[in-house]
Amino acid sequence: MKHYFLALTLLCLGYGIHAQVQQPQFIMPLWFEDALGNKDTIWVGGDPSASSQQINPQFGEVAINTPFDSVFEVRGVHGDDNDWEQSKIVIDYNDMTGFCYLPGRTQIMIHALHLPVKISWDTTILATNSPCHINTFLTPDFLTFVFPNWYEVRVTYCMMTRDHIYDDFEYSEFPSMPGFGPEDLFLRHEFEVQGSGVKNLSGLWLSGAWDAPYCYTLLDNSGPQDAPQSLKVVPNPVNEAVQIESGQSMRRLLLRDIQGITLAEVFCDAHQSTLSLRNYPPGLYVLSVEYADGSQQTRKLLKH
Numbered sequence: 001m002k003h004y005f006l007a008l009t010l011l012c013l014g015y016g017i018h019a020q021v022q023q024p025q026f027i028m029p030l031w032f033e034d035a036l037g038n039k040d041t042i043w044v045g046g047d048p049s050a051s052s053q054q055i056n057p058q059f060g061e062v063a064i065n066t067p068f069d070s071v072f073e074v075r076g077v078h079g080d081d082n083d084w085e086q087s088k089i090v091i092d093y094n095d096m097t098g099f100c101y102l103p104g105r106t107q108i109m110i111h112a113l114h115l116p117v118k119i120s121w122d123t124t125i126l127a128t129n130s131p132c133h134i135n136t137f138l139t140p141d142f143l144t145f146v147f148p149n150w151y152e153v154r155v156t157y158c159m160m161t162r163d164h165i166y167d168d169f170e171y172s173e174f175p176s177m178p179g180f181g182p183e184d185l186f187l188r189h190e191f192e193v194q195g196s197g198v199k200n201l202s203g204l205w206l207s208g209a210w211d212a213p214y215c216y217t218l219l220d221n222s223g224p225q226d227a228p229q230s231l232k233v234v235p236n237p238v239n240e241a242v243q244i245e246s247g248q249s250m251r252r253l254l255l256r257d258i259q260g261i262t263l264a265e266v267f268c269d270a271h272q273s274t275l276s277l278r279n280y281p282p283g284l285y286v287l288s289v290e291y292a293d294g295s296q297q298t299r300k301l302l303k304h
Contacts, residue, residue: 021060023284024050024091025101026133028125029256029298030074030206035114038072041256042108043286044206046094046101052080059091060284068111068201070194077189079105079205084189102136102208105145109203110169111193119204120164122298127160134160134216135209140171140186144205151214155186158215163295169202231289237302241276244289252290255301257283277303 027045047059055061064075064086076090092104110117119138126133138157144150157165171186187203230247244253253275255264263285266275269292277285285301 021283022049022058023300023302024059026129027091027284027300028121029286029288030108031120032072032074032110033118033120034072034112035116036072038114040072040074041088042074042076043089044076044106044108045091046104046208047091048093048095048101050091050093052078052093052104054078054081054083055085055087056091059089061087061089061091063087067192067194068199070113070196072112072114074108074110077107077109077203079107079207084191086191102133102210104207106206107187107189107203108138108206109189109191109201111191111199111201116166116168118164118166121159122296123160123163124297130160131216132210133208135214136160136206137208137215138165138204138206140167140169140202140204142185142187144207150209158218160215161218167204231297231299233287233299233301236299237304238277239304240278241274242287242301244273244275244287246271246289246291248291250289251292254288254290256286256288277301 024045024047026047027043029041029043032040032042045059050056050059055063068075075086075088077084077086078090079092086109090106092106094101094104126136136159138159139153139155141153141155143153144156147153150156155171169186187205188200189203190198191201193199193201232245233242236242244250249271250268250273253264253266253268253273254262255275255277256262257280263280264275266273275287280303282303285303287299287301288296289299290296
C-alpha cells in the first residue's frame, strides 16, 4: 500500500539518487502499523545544510504528488513548508547547538481507516546521540511551540523513554485553551485520499529540545523500555559485504535504501550473519535486525 512507484520511476529514468545522496547528520526510521497489520515507514532527520521549506533531493527526498492510499499511508512534511509537499524522507534544517542535529519540526501526516496506529522506533539510535537526543519527542499539540515550557503541553511522547506508542488521534478529552479554536489545537491538514476526495488528516510533529530536562528526568526514573542488544556491524563504510554479530539470536535481517524500499530480506537463527551489498550502487542504506522477541535495531550503512 505504500507509494514507492514514483521513487522507482525516478531511479529508472536515471536521476541517480543513490549516487548523489548525501548522508545527513542525523536520520532514523519510524515504523507505522494500523490495527489490521498494514505497515508503512518514513525516515526523519536533521542537518544544517537541509531546507525546512522545500524538498532536499541531495538527501534522497522525493516529492509525492499522488493521493494518499485509500486504506493506510504515512508521509512526512517539512516543518516550515507552506505548500505541504510530502515525502517518505524528511531531513529538516537544524544546527541547534552546532553538533546536535535534532529534527526541526517535521510533520508526520497519517491516513488510517483502521485505528489505532502503532508507531515504533529504535531508541538506540537516539541513545547513541545522547545527550543531544534525550528530548526528542512526538506531539500532536500545537501548544508545544507556544508554551514557554514545551513539556507542559497536554500530549507529548518522549521517544527516549519508550520504543513505541499507540495513537487513535482522538483528543476530545483534552480541554480547549483560551484564544484557540478546536482546529488550532492539534495537527491536522487537508489532503486528497484515493476514492474519498479531500480529507482532514491527523498528524504528529517530530521535534527535539535541548534546553529542558523533561525527557531526561523520565529517563533517569524509568529507563528505556527495552535494554539495547549488543550489535556489531563491520565494516562500515562497506565495499562488498558486512559481518553482523549480536549478543542475542537474530531472526531476520532487512536491507533498505534511503527511500525505504526493501532490497534484501534474510532469515536466520544465529548470532552471526553476513549480508552482501556487492550488487548495489554507492549510497546510504539502512540495516534492520529483528530478534526472536520481536524487538529490532537499526544501523546506517554507507556503501562506497
